[in-house]
Amino acid sequence: MQRQRYVWLAGLVVSLMVLVAGTAHAVTAGKIIGKITDAQTNEPVLGAAVTVEGLRMGATTDADGRYFILNVPAGRYTLKVQMIGYAPVTQLDVLVNNDLTTRADFRLRYQAVEVGEVTVVAERPLIEKTLTGTRRTTLREQLELMPVITSDDIYRAAPGIVFDPIGGPVQQVTDGTIRVEDETRSGNTANPGYYIRGSRPGEVNYYLDNFPVSNVLALPGKAIEETNLLTGGFSAQYGNGTSIINTVTPTPGAAYTASLNWESDLLPGLVSDRYNYGTNVVTATIGGAVPGTNNRLRVWVLGDGNMTDDWDPRLSTQDANFIEDGIYEFTQRANMVDTLRTFWATLKPWDVFEGDRLILPSHKQDMYTFMGKAIYNVGGFQFTLSGFSWRRQYQRFSPNGLFMDWDKNNFRNMPYATTMQQATLLHRNLVAFGVRWALSPRTIVDAKLSFSTSATTTGSLDLKSGSFGLFNDFDYSWHEYAPSWSPFYVDPADWATTNRAKYTQQRREVYYPLGVTNLFFTSGNSRSANAVAGNNVTGQLHATSQINNNHELSGGVEITRSMTKQDRLSDPWSGTPFFDQWGPFNPIYGAAFLQDKIEYEGLTVTAGLRMDYYDPDAYVWSDPLKPGAGSIMPDGSINVNGRPDVNADKVNAFRDKRVDPKMTLSPRLGISHPVSDVGLVYFNYGHFVTQPANPYESYVPDLNRSNSRLGNPDLPFMRTISYEIGYSHELVTNTKLDVVLYRRDIRNTNTYQRIPAMNGAYTYAMASATTVVNGREVNIGYGNSKGLELILTRYRGAEGMFSGWLSYSYLKAEAIYSDANDAYERFSRSALDPETGELAYPPDVPGIADYDRTHSFKANFDIRFRQGFGPQVAGMFPLQNMGINILEVINSGLPYTRINMSGKPVGINNGFRKPWTYETDLMLNKQLRLANVPVTLYAKVENLFDTRNVLNIYERTGNPIDDGRIMPQAQPNSVTPASPTWVYEGVKDGIDGSTPDGRISIAEDETAYRKAWSIYARDPLFFSNPRIIRIGVGMSF
8 A cells, every 4th residue: 555655656746747847836926027119119129138126037028029027026126128229217116926927018218329217117007917816915015004913913804804713613723734623712822713705714725935834824024025815716836725825025135134123012101001911022134145146145034022921912991890790899898808818919810900901811922933035046047045933832811710729839739720821832944945947038947845844732831840931932741641752741760750740630629709619610721731743845846938928837746745743632630531642644745736827918817727636644444434343453452542652553453444545636717808998807716625634633542432533534625616706997096996706615624423432322533525414415514605895995106195995795604514613512512303302413404604704894094194294393394204004894793503501502503693893903103214224113003992892702691791600599608707618708798788797698608609600701801802002113224
């Protein structure tokens, strides 16, 4: 079977080498075309030289006066045209976008004597005549004016994207080529999910400089030349996703540049302490040609550090009133015993209301980014070396932790505290080497080799041995079952003496100020230790050939060999913990594409075909409904605990069939046609596939455990068929309207199918195939989405003050199951049909999906006051070189399913809606010069109007602060001042307004319980962040 695997690969490589011999696409580049004519005769000029200043790139015109320059990096450039007998012409601010064609025409004037050079400023085309699919491009110059910090802030504001910080799974993490689902289902994650046009987060593929990366990276704005969000159809070059987010980094130029930027909310006196969340962001860049290399060697580097005490603040000025019958009221009561006063002074739940603000405890974040790029040109070759190192670590706040009595100086005696301190650490690193070879002016070949690593760890912090800092990785508590590579590993010889805390859980009474014992005991916000690590070695061979003036043929091949492994432990304090440990596996992913871009004066066609190949390097059961059947060991033993370290000989024994490689073809077609000088219609159709998620989940299962989830590496590619038609129309100068209609049919998405466990109960295996429901075959992985997008865009123009855009999106998303977790929960929650008492089966028609956000309004308005604008005061113009940028996002509520008190669904699935959300963000900036150095002063305000948005609700009530709990009937309480528990239960005495009498009445007990529960149910993560204000200064050299 291993031989067959490499036979497949050999055939793939050979066929693709033939394919690209003379045809691929350069990285993060566009194309410049144009025509040069004589200004007097209008005749074409033959042999004119066109150069891109600072890039050592250029072309000469043919007999028709036409020229083209391939593989121009994204950015703004100056083009210069020279021809003997004509005055030179320079065109400034020529904008080149990734994957698009930029047109720059020139008219040359004959000169009998020497005259000055002619300079013109390029005008940005309002309508991209070669665009064949919906594409949202945001340039660096726009990012620097918007109230955003990192690249993921940009995506949230884009039309067509549903951003859900609560409903999960909120993130699909990809390590190696494997998509591994993060189980977090609250808003307590710094890596939320993006649902684009009804596709799930795992179906979005992220690229950095046209190179696939593991998942969304929160890159600083200075690291971005442009972002390209491809929400509709896209070319065959891109794959393994239904939508593409491609971030293009700056290309080093010949001129020396440097920048330094600092942003913070730590500004006492300038900004109220109420807005102080301990945030500091520092970014520095430098680039240019290396001296002594004749501009052949150019470099660019970036360093960024982002530190904060609370990476997602919650609640604000209304806090005291909002919980006036809760914590705030009782911390002010004069009859609280001294012990409880001391307890509150030490604990400070939520760092409660210091100046009417709120910093969530255990909510710090440190993030750094280092990036670099070097380009060397010699002869017809260009060599590129690039890389980045990105790390993000953040603590996961648990509202339950607000009620814990734990001593920061004595963690050893309080193992409970360690489980309350949950955190996630993400590492991403990449090094890439590329060679571009200009075979001729018409044909360019690119080869690239890269190595990347990724690691994601979520677990309980060891608060005693570790420290939190920008360059200090978290230390995690250890468990005795961890493999040696795991961050949870400690050598058995050191178990007794290690300084790190063991990952354990001990139940202990909590002295809660309201005197309610055990009510707030909890296992923390995550009970599992989970580490996933992987690496990729990727080779790419791409080529582009401009066969003639109308056909650009491109093609390429890509092969990635990965390593991926996981150490996951749930219930580590249990005598029979749950294990999900697997790997290392070495899956192989391959792809090839061939594409022709056909460009005529009134028609652009992009036609391509993509092949995707995937070998998961794993085994499955012959009968998926009977895992392990016929595979009992000769000694009669079975795998009973899922631990590969003690079942090494059984890892594949229960899986008796090796998975065959998967290969699929995906056609793509895009057409655009200018219907007039001011109108363009485009259409695209395509098949898009994505690798299946979680293929190795519970690879070494405990077959005696019911209600488990088993992965399936033999699933087919998830497939989406996409249709889109759009119309772009120039309404007036610098203003256009885009109208887009789309539909997606989605098949083979990952879900779970019930199968019997060996103990007679049921467990759940990953599936996406057809099953029989109500006597007919149904693809339980089916879904569809359809929608409308309207975008009104205004460009500033050469002398304008105002620019911006306004969008409206309508979405209707349906699915049999919204995601794999949805299937699992609905099987578990509704195992039996309430009417028949029989096992429940999947629905046979799609229903409302979890991410069906029906209406979305988004807008960005920008005003720039130019030099000399406004009234003059003391010889100065205070308003000149100032700007205001406003970002508005209004969304209808996401759906949810109401349940009754027994947990059973009420009405149809997703038949209710959460409230609408509203947010306005603002940025003010002022540009000036100090000692001839350009300086920008700015202020960013997030949630300008301090709107309290409800992000999550309780399914029983539809209310964010009332979970519908039925309070138990209180019993007579015999506690007296002489009782040992009076030290905390004594606070109940008089809690109902009666006179304290040294006894706890039934009424006082009930009042204390209700008050305590009302506090407990008010999870701050159910609400959006308050107003956040940051001030910054930036300098460029």
